[in-house]
Amino acid sequence: MSQIREITAAMFADKIKKKELQHALLLDVREPREWKVYHVPGSVLIPLNSLSQRWPELEVGRELFVFCAHGVRSVYAVQWLAELKQWDLVHVNGGLAEVALHLEEKDLPPGADGSR
Structure with a gap:
């Protein structure tokens, strides 16, 4: 394994819209305060500075x-x-700053933008 690929923000947004990410792991390495403002549904938050301890x-x-x-x-x-x-x-x-440019509110479930 350990193959590294790159995907554009537009392509990732398209996968979110088409619900093609259910079988993949989604890792957000931002900080909790950023996560509260906006996050991708189904993603896991492990801040970069915690990754070496929490990767398991x-x-x-x-x-x-x-x-x-x-x-x-x-x-x-x-x-x-x-x-x-x-x-x-x-x-x-x-x-995610660029991904958000390719998504509309209807593409995300309630609360994904940090609202309740």
């Missing part, structure tokens, strides 16, 4: 999409995770 929480052997706000922290996360050779890694280029 991620089910091995699956496709793992990794993202952050703008695509910088997620690059570090993907590079680190690749060393473990446990997943088929997919880096979301541009991060």
Whole structure:
């Protein structure tokens, strides 16, 4: 494993819209305060600074999409995770800031934007 692929924010948004990510792991490496504002439904929050301790929480052997706000922290996360050779890694280029440009409110379930 440990193959690293990249996907554009537009392609990732399209997968969210088409509900094509149910069998993949979605890893958000932002901070909890960022997560509260907006997050992708079904994603797991493990901040980058906690990843070295918390990576065992991620089910091995699956496709793992990794993202952050703008695509910088997620690059570090993907590079680190690749060393473990446990997943088929997919880096979301541009991060959630760019993904959000390709989504509409109807594409996300209630509360995904941090509202209750």
